[in-house]
Amino acid sequence: AYPEQTRDAIERFMGALLNEDERLQTVLRFALLCVLESVSYTRKDGQYLRWDYRSGRRQGKKSFDKGTIADFTQAICAKLDEIASDIEEVEQPTELFPAERLNGGVNLRTGSCLDVMPTLPDAAYDAIITSPPYCNRYDYTRTYALELALLGVGEQGLIGLRQEMLSCTVENRAKDLLAINPLWANAVSAADAQQLLQLVLQYLGEQKDAGVLNNNGIPRMVRGYFYEMACAVAECARVLKPGAPLIMVNDNVRYAGASTSVDLILSDIAQKLGFRVESILVLPTGKGNSSQQMGQHGREPLRKCIYIWRKT
Numbered sequence: 001a002y003p004e005q006t007r008d009a010i011e012r013f014m015g016a017l018l019n020e021d022e023r024l025q026t027v028l029r030f031a032l033l034c035v036l037e038s039v040s041y042t043r044k045d046g047q048y049l050r051w052d053y054r055s056g057r058r059q060g061k062k063s064f065d066k067g068t069i070a071d072f073t074q075a076i077c078a079k080l081d082e083i084a085s086d087i088e089e090v091e092q093p094t095e096l097f098p099a100e101r102l103n104g105g106v107n108l109r110t111g112s113c114l115d116v117m118p119t120l121p122d123a124a125y126d127a128i129i130t131s132p133p134y135c136n137r138y139d140y141t142r143t144y145a146l147e148l149a150l151l152g153v154g155e156q157g158l159i160g161l162r163q164e165m166l167s168c169t170v171e172n173r174a175k176d177l178l179a180i181n182p183l184w185a186n187a188v189s190a191a192d193a194q195q196l197l198q199l200v201l202q203y204l205g206e207q208k209d210a211g212v213l214n215n216n217g218i219p220r221m222v223r224g225y226f227y228e229m230a231c232a233v234a235e236c237a238r239v240l241k242p243g244a245p246l247i248m249v250n251d252n253v254r255y256a257g258a259s260t261s262v263d264l265i266l267s268d269i270a271q272k273l274g275f276r277v278e279s280i281l282v283l284p285t286g287k288g289n290s291s292q293q294m295g296q297h298g299r300e301p302l303r304k305c306i307y308i309w310r311k312t
Contacts, residue, residue, distance in 0.1 A: 001040045001042055001055065002039060002040050003041075006040075010032070010072065013028075013032060013076065027083065028080075031076060031079045031080050031083060032076065032150065033147050033151075035075040035079050036146045036147060036150065038070040039069060039071070039075050041055035042146060043066050044143050048143065049143060049145060049146075050066075052064055052065060052066040052069070054069075112164045112165055114166065114228060114231060114232065117235035117236070117239065118183075118235060120235075120239045122238055123240065123241050124241070125239050125240050126244050127240075127244050127247070128239075128245075128247070130246075130247070130248050131248065132166060132248065132250065133165070133166050134250060134253065134262075135221070135225040135253045135260070135262060136168065136251065137168070137169055137218075137221065139168075141162045145158075166225070166228050166229070167224030167228055168225055171217070172221055172224055175228065177227060184230075186234060186272075187234035187269075187273060188230065190230055190234075190272040190273055191227045191230040191269060193272070194268055196264065196265055197265050200258065200260050200265075201223055203256070203258055204218060204256060205219050207219075207256040212256060213256055222255065222260070226265060226266075226269075229269075230269050230273070233246075233269060233270050233273050237274035237311060238274075245278070245310050245311075246275065246307075246308075246309045246311070247306065247308055248306070248309075250263065250266070250304075250305060252302040252303045252304070252305070261303075263303060263307060267309070270307075274311060274312055275309035275311060276309065276310045277307070277309055278310050279307075280306075281306040281307075282303050282304070283304045283306065
């Protein structure tokens with residue numbers, strides 16, 4: 001994934017950071033993760049990594065030239081300078097009338113929302129702001145392959161991570177949600193009762209039977225996405241204080257020519273699970289079809305929205 005001299009420099013950097021204290025190791029490792037793409041033969045491109053022709057990997061019909069690949073020493077030094085500048089700005093503000101900064105506690109939790117959220121207390125949070133995976137077939141374990149490899153996630157770890165995450169790719173197997181958490185029965189029922197969702201699932205099933213889908217895993221993925229999102233929304237309702245907002249960014253999608261109104265489906269489910277829909281804000285630039293559907297349906301815009309729900 002890297003030029004030979006870059007790979008050697010990364011290995012030396014990782015060896016050197018082990019001599020530092022734990023907090024500094026965290027900062028140095030974070031900086032390294034930030035520059036991996038810029039010093040590699042890869043570029044993130046939607047649902048996959050594109051590989052530069054210089055990597056030696058087999059190219060498609062049109063070879064990809066990433067352009068200039070950053071020098072590792074320059075890239076890591078620039079990132080560390082940026083981090084140091086940010087820290088200095090916080091500790092010694094340069095504004096004439098600096099605003100008071102309230103430093104709250106930050107707690108980073110590792111794992112799927114389906115595993116982590118049930119461990120959180122009831123009615124404990126003042127707000128939730130989230131941009132969950134979209135129902136768009138993007139496999140983020142592939143997009144972030146360089147970063148995951150650096151963190152020591154092997155092939156089996158990738159397979160496990162892919163199945164644990166919220167279903168958004170055709171490789172996701174169906175989850176037994178009630179076996180994971182029997183308290184999600186109301187969420188599953190809310191998804192069962194969502195008429196538009198059921199029509200979409202019926203249509204996709206018919207398209208699969210007719211052999212016209214470009215991947216037969218799409219109906220399973222779409223079903224898994226909405227049912228798992230219903231469970232996540234139910235957990236959000238449980239952990240939020242009364243009157244607290246949930247703000248979510250999400251995209252609508254299209255499969256087999258049918259536009260799926262993710263905003264309306266999830267908002268309807270949310271109302272059944274303890275939220276009031278305050279606003280659905282449509283962002284000014286809609287997105288088009290996937291590359292697989294572009295030839296047949298063109299760039300028909302789909303809504304990209306911000307949902308504002310409030311706990312009742």
